[in-house]
Amino acid sequence: MGLTNQSTGIGIIDRMIEIKSTSPEDFIIALAGNPNTGKSTVFNSLTGLKQHTGNWPGKTVTNAQGRYSYRERNYTLVDLPGTYSILANSVEEQIARDFICFGNPQVTIVVMDATCLERNLNLALQILEITDRVVLCVNLMDEARRKNISINLNKLSEILGVPVVGTSARNGEGLDNLKNAVEKVALGKIKPNPNSIAYNDKVQGGIEELTPYINSKIGDRIDNSWLALRLIDRDNSLLESISNFLKLDLMQNRVISEKLLDIWERLSRDGYTEETLRDNIVTSLIKESEIISKSVVTNIKNQKNLDYKIDNILTSKTFGFPIMIALLGIIFWITIVGANYPSEMLAKGFFWIEEQLLVLFSYLKTPPWIHEILVLGMYRTLAWVVSVMLPPMAIFFPIFTLLEDLGYLPRIAFNLDYYFKKACTHGKQALTMCMGFGCNAAGVIACRIIDSPRERLIGIITNNFVPCNGRFPILIAMAGMFIAGFAGIFGAFAATLSILVAIVLGIFITLIISRILSKTILKGLPSTFTLELPPYRKPQIGRIIIRSIFDRTLFVLGRAVVVAAPAGAVIWIMGNINLGGISLLVHCARFFDPFARLIGLDGYIFMAFILGLPANEIVIPILIMSYMSKGSMLELSSLNEMKELFINNGWTWMTAVCTMIFTLNHWPCATTLLTIRKETQSWKWTWISFIVPTITGIIICFIVAQTARILGIV
Amino acid sequence: MKEKIISLNKLAIGSSGLVKQLTAQGNIRRRLLDLGITKDTIIESLRKSPKGDPIAFQIRSAVIALRSEESSKILVQWIE
Known part of the structure; x- marks a missing residue:
């Protein structure tokens, strides 16, 4: 009994989110973020829909869409699956990435957990590589305050070059600012200007070499240097999506595929295997998140808090x-x-x-x-x-x-x-x-x-x-x-x-x-399993x-x-x-x-x-x-x-x-x-x-x- | 003594380790990297589940539970 896509139904999760009931004048806004950052709460507060939210990772398993109006303009908000990354290690990540890449959202809101900014920055940085039309929404500010974590939002905005808004969606705090920032980016009144990630010289060299060829083939439809990086990283799922959505087979292009082979050969001479290259790319992102987080977050030490004590009882061997x-x-x-x-x-x-x-x-x-x-x-x-x-x-x-x-x-x-x-x-x-x-x-x-x-x-x-x-x-x-x-x-x-x-x-x-x-x-055999134990939240x-x-x-x-x-x-x-x-x-x-x-x-x-x-x-x-x-x-x-x-x-x-x-x-x-x-x-x-x-x-x-x-x- | 490299699941509860190497390959490796488990990350072992496996770790301000299949593929240096 073979486990093909057909028989297991993985193939059925819609490869692309379809936008429903929207008029052409509507702005399309994507909502991305790690699991359990209150993304669904932000969605509900903005749209007034009652999507069910629960305090456990992976709650948004279907894509919700809703609309809101702000200053006489309509916005269609698309809630993407919560993911830690969009390097397409799973179907959810692929759905999220494809929508940001090919769904043409005017703005992508990245919802981040203020109590765990560093880990959340990884996803934000990845999205900023794809598009600069981003508004960062640092949510759960109330919870961060309770835990004595303070975040310098202005500095974060300065470093990343995009608008940053602090919110506590549960209390409705900051939502107006969020709508305002989204409007400005959508109308082009703010032109975000994110800084690019510093990859090491070898990788960077490869990116710069490949970019012009990609540009001649794809134009400005996708960020060229990001695409170059993904190709160097052997991202086959992205190639697949490009051929699906843009009807283009990049690897058929002789110049690009030859250049790519060239770059791979050079990298392998420098000692990079497929694995270490990927490590290097992911580590660059994580290091960058760490540096940024260190410069904007204060008082992060204080983690042995009440949660720790509660968990000691609720998950103890005896009780x-x-x-x-x-x-x-x-x-x-x-x-x-x-x-x-x-x-x-x-x-x-x-x-x-x-x-x-x-x-x-x-x-x-x-x-x-x-x-x-x-x-x-x-x-x-x-x-x-x-x-x-x-x-x-x-x-x-x-x-x-x-x-x-x-x-x-x-x-x-x-x-x-x-x-x-x-x-x-x-x-x-x-x-x-x-x-x-x-x-x-x-x-x-x-x-x-x-x-x-x-x-x-x-x-x-x-x-x-x-x-x-x-x-x-x-x-x-x-x-x-x-x-x-x-x-x-x-x-x-x-x-x-x-x-x-x-x-x-x-x-x-x-x-x-x-x-x-x-x-x-x-x-x-059982596959990889990682489970986040999110902080307890006051219901x-x-x-x-x-x-x-x-x-x-x-x-x-x-x-x-x-x-x-x-x-x-x-x-x-x-x-x-x-x-x-x-x-x-x-x-x-x-x-x-x-x-x-x-x-x-x-x-x-x-x-x-x-x-x-x-x-x-x-x-x-x-x-x-x-x-x-x-x-x-x-x-x-x-x-x-x-x-x-x-x-x-x-x-x-x-x-x-x-x-x-x-x-x-x-x-x-x-x-x-x-x-x-x-x-x-x-x-x-x-x-x-x-x-x-x-x-x-x-x-x-x-x-x-x-x-x-x-x-x-x- | 402090130079000793052990796998993460062997790290005593309450102590911390510095990530030295990931021996996992493929998809598992990527997932672990996505969680921020890269070289030189400090990970604290928080608690075992009632049956001893999985174990909860403090990884970059988040609490993540890993089964021994995954945590045994993360080599750390014991620091405190």
């Missing part, structure tokens, strides 16, 4: 894992306990509305089947989805976002990396897995941060093993009904514990399946709540509602169309029943999972609908009545456990599958992503169910 598990536990405990009351309130409210609707329909004298489809089918399912899902999500998402904002996720990756290495996968898979807790489709997209195609596929296939927010409600409901119920006063505690076990099991299965994949169809509680409610909670809920309403109607129809005296629903359930019972479920549960393919959120409502349509009409207004309904239909604690396991391990929802198809460009890998968790779930449920039966503990 690292217990704290991680405890934090998860606390989150779920708060979610379960906190969601109970509002859930019941909502259910009561919706039920009251349902009664009024029935009154209304009988007043309108509509035929019974119409109001039954609309009210008992669609409305009731909707009401259930909202009342079961909204409260836990409105609690869970803000807390999870809080952790994300603080910068805790990279610490999780740091703690767990040992196991991911053992599973022969990429350390960043811990991050994409965490994204999966929110939404598996988002987790699958996030796998773009993994460069190696093999490891990326493993990340994609195994993402579904952690429960997303659509599946948490099932786990929470099962735990609440069957585990909390049996545990008396320790109910909430036991329920939390069982969900924790489910999650740890999910992580465990992720690792095992990753390892199996690494040893079978996706053979290989902005208000913004977190607003953002997580509006961006995430309502988004997920909206999606659920859109599929729940038609699904409710379909279920009602299936439950009420009779063939041979038995409803369609019962026919189907009976068909699946023998198999489903083998794995500890019943036909109705299995069918609910099948019908829940559009979104896992509707599995429970479907289940309730199908049980109720068998005749036992209950007024479901609390978890207890729901439990009674389930028990009347033959549920035991084992059914609940198997349902929880199957919730954790079955096919991904339709959205996730389509996302996988899009990301991998391959039906084969989509199919594998479907079948792997399904088989895993069936096997585990079978073992659990049969063991319980043999031991006679059901």
